[in-house]
Amino acid sequence: ADGTLHWGVKQSFRAYVTGPVAKGTITASDGATQASGNGAFTFADATGTYDTEAGTLKAAFKGAVTFKGHEHDGAYSLDLTLSDLRVNLTKGKGTLTADVDDLGETSQDIVLADLSAPSAALTVKDDVITLDKVTATLTEAGAKAFGGFYAAGAELDPVNLAVALTKGAELPAGSGGSDGSGSGTGTDGGPDASGSTTGGVGSTIGGDLGGSLASTGSDVPVGALGAAAGAAVAAGAGVVLALRRRRSTAE
Template structure:
């Protein structure tokens, strides 16, 4: 008898829940693959490659170099193109050396953060001694401001593209990489992100209300709970009468 009652209540709760609740997609577009292409800073590469520093750069951990840009493959992330928001992490590292090892700086693991106000931030891990001999080791430093003005992040054939977005060194970036002052221009970023058949009917990233006048998900769960309580009360009354 009790087992039958429990099964009836469970069936009632499942029936009361919205059909899309179990398969609801997380907000925004999940990044399946992609690449961030960036030359770091052309004048710095020329300095490293010149007769004064007499240095070089090497790539590792998935990064590649094809003159004049480094390429970092996407690892994971989500981006919501509606009020652009989200972040994408990339793999790879670049090590710059010169002056017989006095200059030895590694930048690694870029993370692109997209903000609704049309701006972005590039986070970087930076390590190695500065030219003054100070040791720098920072993780996810806010290295560059990224100007996303005019960029259309709406997927086209399943691909989001950021084309040659201008960048400038931040205050934190100048601390992590003191070779240049904050506000210095660095090379632009180009990013392609494969998001496949992205469903943008869910909630935008970073919000707790549904866009375009939709119904917040918690309303469905409140309704399901009310129906469940009603079923419980009805079952108890039925059992008592029997």
């Protein structure tokens, strides 16, 4: 009869979009909301079906979230919208799918992540089924949807969902947290400390290669690493050329 899905997509991705490299914005719309401090998203008004004996749950959630970054002359190189999120679980295993709009081109029913719940059972309490800390792992299709920012198999933010089986059932308060963190490994940058999700200072992903690569590892967006690494190589080449010129002059 109703339900909510709390999911941050991926904390490092949110930080990258609003950080000093992409200098972008994140917008929740069509009924979706975002927690303060560049936090996780809530998608609401669930509809679907369930079977507690078979352990199956299918739920669709309203709302959309748009990530924009790398603006130049009014156009964005990064313009990604996720909408029509759906969860399909059988005995604790399943998928998270969404419609994906990338730079104006829409693809429907993309399986973004494989899901694994802590329990295979669907437990009903006060006419509500609650599933917290459902592990979400990026699929090959999901990796393509994110433009190769992360490789397939990367761990996304955990999924927390609750569905009401009757109209009078009361859904629990959001348990997704203010930043949707808790899934990544190492340090992948924090949310914007100012609480803004528009052009915040966010993370230094790609901007502080020297001190952060060892700790961020695979959790850093691959696209950000490519751009930053290219800049580092170019800068290194400039230093070598400058040194050669100095030596020639001295000789």
